[in-house]
Amino acid sequence: MVRYYASSSAVAMEQEFIAMPTLRKILGEENASAEEAIAWLQRILDFLFEHAYDRAATQPPEDDWEQLHFLRAWARFSERIRKAPLFARVIYADRITIQGEECYNAPAILLALEKDEPLRRRLRPKRVSPFAHGDLHFDTILVDRNTGSFGPADPRGYELCDPWYAAGKLYHSARGKHDLIPRGEFRLD
Known part of the structure; x- marks a missing residue:
């Protein structure tokens, strides 16, 4: 983390540049298989639900x-x-x-x-957590295929967030093709 901002309702941070592609890039441009995509998502969600979200979880x-x-x-x-x-x-x-x-x-x-x-x-939700990413989708997950490591990019850092919101954002990335909209990769009729 290079610097951060915190208020009573939001937290933001600036990260140093990390030379790793996003999950979207390896899925869309580097020909990852469906099995590899599922394995990445399983590892990421397992980590988040087992190690991050329960820390300081509270009632909404x-x-x-x-x-x-x-x-x-x-x-x-x-x-x-x-x-x-x-x-x-x-x-x-x-x-x-x-x-x-x-x-x-x-x-x-x-x-x-x-x-x-x-x-x-x-x-x-049964619980909310301050350790949720807040905007988790294929373009905000950095991955290294050689080492198997991964990390967040551009976390929103809401004061409290429903952990299932992150899972929903990932589902929306896959099913709704969310990541294509900001890039202008869509057709509107």
Whole structure:
């Protein structure tokens, strides 16, 4: 760590440059097999759930959905529209079609969740941890195929984060192809 910033609601750090490719790079550009990809993900998640997340784990705050999810998601939608206005019509749509399948759009789902307190209580995490990455996806994991080592890149360092949020971000990286959006590697019809 080169330097860090900490406030009552967020932590950020600056890392020194580490000459290792991201997991996305080895999966997409260096021809990693499906077996190798699964092995990397298993090692990374095993490490996180066995060694990182349980350190200082605590009960989530009463307003965990508001603090950990809703505010973050609405801010992300606003940021996406500001940075790429062409996403506005997609974000504002009630339903969207992804790879030929019609789906409810994320803002519509968020609005429904905001109104459904019993569902939020059932989905509330059992624990939250300050040791969660906060933005774990294929582009924020550095890997070394020669040594088998791995490490984080650009951790967000939220004060508290649901450990399953990280697993969800990785799933979204794989299934939703999240890492392709910031790189502009998509087609919008």
